[in-house]
Amino acid sequence: MDKEKIEQAVTLFLEGIGDDINREGIQETPARISAMCEEIFAGMGQNAREHLERTFTAQNNEMVIEKDITFYSLCEHHLLPFYGKVHIGYIPDGEVVGLSKLARTVEVYARRPQIQEQMTAQIADDIMAYLKPKGVMVMIEAEHMCMTMRGIKKPGTQTVTYAVRGEMEDTRKQDRFLKLLSR
Ligand SMILES: Nc1nc2c(ncn2[C@@H]2O[C@H](COP(=O)(O)OP(=O)(O)OP(=O)(O)O)[C@@H](O)[C@H]2O)c(=O)[nH]1
Numbered sequence: 030m031d032k033e034k035i036e037q038a039v040t041l042f043l044e045g046i047g048d049d050i051n052r053e054g055i056q057e058t059p060a061r062i063s064a065m066c067e068e069i070f071a072g073m074g075q076n077a078r079e080h081l082e083r084t085f086t087a088q089n090n091e092m093v094i095e096k097d098i099t100f101y102s103l104c105e106h107h108l109l110p111f112y113g114k115v116h117i118g119y120i121p122d123g124e125v126v127g128l129s130k131l132a133r134t135v136e137v138y139a140r141r142p143q144i145q146e147q148m149t150a151q152i153a154d155d156i157m158a159y160l161k162p163k164g165v166m167v168m169i170e171a172e173h174m175c176m177t178m179r180g181i182k183k184p185g186t187q188t189v190t191y192a193v194r195g196e197m198e199d200t201r202k203q204d205r206f207l208k209l210l211s212r
C-alpha cells in the first residue's frame with residue numbers, strides 16, 4: 030500500500046472540499062487515514078487459501094452453520110461503509126475447518142472496496158475451492174450507508190444476498206439452513 034500517495038490524496042481532497050489543511054484538528058488527518066487504510070483495506074490482494082486449507086477429519090458430514098459473523102466493508106461506488114452479518118452453512122465431505130477460519134475468510138473479502146453480491150460469491154467460491162465441502166450456502170444481510178446518509182436516504186433498508194454451490198443447490202438443504210438460522 031502506498032501510504033504517501035494516500036496522504037497526498039487526502040490532503041488534496043480536504044483542500045477540494047474547501048477546508049484549511051493547516052487547521053489544528055485536521056493537520057494529522059492525512060496520516061491518520063493512511064494508517065487506517067492498512068486496516069480497513071487489509072484484504073486487498075489476499076485470498077482465503079491459507080485459512081481454509083488447514084482442515085481436520087471429522088466423523089460427521091451434517092451441515093455446519095456459522096451465523097451472525099459481523100463485518101464492515103466499503104461499497105466500491107461511494108467508499109461508504111456497508112455492514113451487517115454473514116451466515117455460512119456448509120456440508121462437509123469428511124473434512125471440517127477451524128471455526129475462526131470462516132470469519133477470517135469473511136474478513137479477506139470485506140476488507141476491500143466491494144459490492145455485496147460479489148463478496149457473497151467470493152466467500153462461497155473460496156470455501157468450495159479450498160475446504161472442498163459437498164456444498165455451501167453463504168447469506169449476507171447488510172445496511173449500506175450510501176443508501177442511508179446520502180442519495181435515496183432510506184435508513185433501515187436491508188440488502189440480502191446469497192450464493193449456493195454444490196449440494197446446497199438442493200432447495201430442501203437451503204430450507205434446512207434457513208430454518209437453523211432462524212432458531
Ligand atoms: N448491487 C449493488 N449496488 C450497490 C452496492 N453498494 C452500492 N450500490 C449501488 O450502486 C449504485 C450506484 O449508482 P449510480 O447511479 O452510478 O450512482 P449514484 O448517482 O451515486 O446513485 P444513487 O445512490 O442512486 O444516488 C447505487 O444504486 C447504490 O445504491 C452493492 O453492494 N451492490
Ligand SMILES: [Zn+2]
Pocket residue numbers: 104105106107108109173175176
Ligand atoms: Zn455506495
